[in-house]
Amino acid sequence: MNTQDSMNKEKKFVSQLLTDKPSALQQSASVCREKEISSPLPELLGFAALAAATVSLASCKKDQEALFEVNNVMLYDNSADKSKLKSNEQYVSILYTNLFQTALSNNTVFELGKTLLSLGDQELAREVLISNFFNDAGVQMPTADEMNADIDAFIVETYKRFFVRLPSEAEKTWVKNFIERNAYMTPELVYFSFAMSNEYMYY
Amino acid sequence: MKRRDFIKKAALTTVGTIGIPYILPGGRLFAQTGSSSGQHVVLVMFAGGVRHQESIGMRYLDDAQVGEPYPGNIMYNLLNGTAPTQKIVYGTGQGGISPIPQILGQTLQQQGTIFSEVKAHYAGHYAGLNSILQGSSINGQGLRSRPVNPTIFEYLRRYGGYKATDVWFVGNGIDGSVPLLNYSNHPDYGIQYGANFFAPIVTFNQISQNYLGNGKVYHPENELAPMYKMKVFLDNNFSQNGATLHALGNTEEEKQSIKMFMGQMYEKTNMGTVALPPLADNGDSYAVGYACEVLKWFKPKFLTVNLSDVDQCHSNFTGYLSSLHRADHSVGHLWNYIQTQVPEMAGNTTIIAIPECGRNDEANAILDQNNWLSYDHSDANSMRIWSIMAGPTVPSNLVIGSENNPIGRVSDAMLTVADLLGVKSNVISAGFLAHDTQSFFDLL
Numbered sequence: 001m002n003t004q005d006s007m008n009k010e011k012k013f014v015s016q017l018l019t020d021k022p023s024a025l026q027q028s029a030s031v032c033r034e035k036e037i038s039s040p041l042p043e044l045l046g047f048a049a050l051a052a053a054t055v056s057l058a059s060c061k062k063d064q065e066a067l068f069e070v071n072n073v074m075l076y077d078n079s080a081d082k083s084k085l086k087s088n089e090q091y092v093s094i095l096y097t098n099l100f101q102t103a104l105s106n107n108t109v110f111e112l113g114k115t116l117l118s119l120g121d122q123e124l125a126r127e128v129l130i131s132n133f134f135n136d137a138g139v140q141m142p143t144a145d146e147m148n149a150d151i152d153a154f155i156v157e158t159y160k161r162f163f164v165r166l167p168s169e170a171e172k173t174w175v176k177n178f179i180e181r182n183a184y185m186t187p188e189l190v191y192f193s194f195a196m197s198n199e200y201m202y203y
Numbered sequence: 204m205k206r207r208d209f210i211k212k213a214a215l216t217t218v219g220t221i222g223i224p225y226i227l228p229g230g231r232l233f234a235q236t237g238s239s240s241g242q243h244v245v246l247v248m249f250a251g252g253v254r255h256q257e258s259i260g261m262r263y264l265d266d267a268q269v270g271e272p273y274p275g276n277i278m279y280n281l282l283n284g285t286a287p288t289q290k291i292v293y294g295t296g297q298g299g300i301s302p303i304p305q306i307l308g309q310t311l312q313q314q315g316t317i318f319s320e321v322k323a324h325y326a327g328h329y330a331g332l333n334s335i336l337q338g339s340s341i342n343g344q345g346l347r348s349r350p351v352n353p354t355i356f357e358y359l360r361r362y363g364g365y366k367a368t369d370v371w372f373v374g375n376g377i378d379g380s381v382p383l384l385n386y387s388n389h390p391d392y393g394i395q396y397g398a399n400f401f402a403p404i405v406t407f408n409q410i411s412q413n414y415l416g417n418g419k420v421y422h423p424e425n426e427l428a429p430m431y432k433m434k435v436f437l438d439n440n441f442s443q444n445g446a447t448l449h450a451l452g453n454t455e456e457e458k459q460s461i462k463m464f465m466g467q468m469y470e471k472t473n474m475g476t477v478a479l480p481p482l483a484d485n486g487d488s489y490a491v492g493y494a495c496e497v498l499k500w501f502k503p504k505f506l507t508v509n510l511s512d513v514d515q516c517h518s519n520f521t522g523y524l525s526s527l528h529r530a531d532h533s534v535g536h537l538w539n540y541i542q543t544q545v546p547e548m549a550g551n552t553t554i555i556a557i558p559e560c561g562r563n564d565e566a567n568a569i570l571d572q573n574n575w576l577s578y579d580h581s582d583a584n585s586m587r588i589w590s591i592m593a594g595p596t597v598p599s600n601l602v603i604g605s606e607n608n609p610i611g612r613v614s615d616a617m618l619t620v621a622d623l624l625g626v627k628s629n630v631i632s633a634g635f636l637a638h639d640t641q642s643f644f645d646l647l
Contacts, residue, residue: 079440079441082441085448111410111414112414114377114405114410114411115405115406115410115411115414115415117377117382117402117405118374118377118382118400118401118402118403118405118406118411119400119401119406120372120382120385120397120398120399120400120401120451121367121399121400121450121451121453121458121461122450122451123450123451123453124451124453124458124461124462125415127458128415128418128462128465129414129415131418131419131420131421132414132415132416132417132418132419134419135417135418135419171440174436175433175436178429178432178433178436182429184422184425184426184429185429185433189421189426189429189430189433190433192430193430193431193433193434193437194437196430196434197434197437197438197441198437198438198441198442198447198448199437199438199440199441201448202441202448
């Protein structure tokens, strides 16, 4: 008798025992003990029964499907990736959205594009435009007290709002020191600087 | 320190400071001043395609419309000649029957010199304007792209050391790539040597006023200074990443002056007190009016203003005559304004007027309200233009050249400006001039 036949026979035996006559287990064990004296076969059968039971139980488990996921992480641009110059229309549209937290109409964007085109010094034109925007009460920005209460957070939020990136530690340190040392530096002037910066002209 | 030693050292220091050469952006020591015979120059690009026959030819309808034998001069502020006596359509009122009164007591021709037969380089507007400002005849100067070669503005600022508000370009609109003409794309020149520019009919109209006319006023030291300082920090950080954005180079003082000027223009526009010509009913006259205001405010060394309303000649010959008459009226007003309203420029300003191209000899098939044929610009007649100039060093009442003896090219205008403002040799050395380009003064 080969091992496989022996296992099958034992498996059948144990299964029958488990289902039909659970109480016979004790008797069966006694029989086995009697047979131990005369032959090693019962020991093998017991082992085989145990293995068969294990296999049987294991075969009933449901397969687990592997699930691969990624964690949500906020990504920001690096300034080095900004190489395309904004058009006048893009600039005014983004600027307005950044300052007022609402979008400009297409007609206004078109008109503003023409207005900027009619001036030779574009830097000056942007400066005048921004100063006009700041004369509007609708600009969304923190107060000076709010800025000074948590300058670090203000700087991070300003970089994210205008540059769509996080400041480096060096940038954060410099801007923080500059704000702290200049009594006249308000959120409005900080926003003004960012809106006038060269980096803001690129995307 | 003894008083005598102090005076001696102070005198030496003063002399030394004056004598220390400074390097111009162009790499030259000192700005040229001694060689400039005119302290201010105004260049009128009398553009839009001016047909030789109706302008300096003084043919009115006689040459252009079959069966209308009525010659005459409709540019009597610039040219000597009798105005037409019949079929008057270029003036004011119903049908344009009332000619605009003459402004100048003496025509520019009487005050200066006319080059009556000058050759254009191109028969098109934008290439023609470029040939005036670049002094070159480069092929491949595309529309909607900046000049390929350096402009007179850049030569003046780079080699003459003129500051940004010394050099102005007043455009009559923002169409036709006009706003691109204030500096070139040339890598050795460009925006940092460019001219300040306004297109007044857009810059100062009601729409632009809504966006630019209510600017917040910031304290220059307490507010603007730290704002600029932070901007410099941000820019330096960004330039470390390889990107730089050049600017026109107006200083903070110049920027403040321009802002104040804009504020005044908004006020004057709303009050109707801009120095417009007596009759101002088209874009050209408005451009000239605001150019007068720029002259009054900045007293620039060089100002260019372009006109183009005559271009309606493609489909409306009557309108073309009307615009030609108004262009003459506007230039007359400009010259009169300089002499009477800008004392710093009166007597030391040279004016040059030149079209960028002419118009065809043969008409197209389009008839206007008077059943007169219209004219395009593409044939040999379109290359026939003229130039007129007047100023303290310009000979008076002189006519040079004729139909059979053309003298001068359109690119000469630029070199003439360079000649007057002391950078002629630099412009020639730069090597971008069209072949045979000369200063008009060298052709006298």
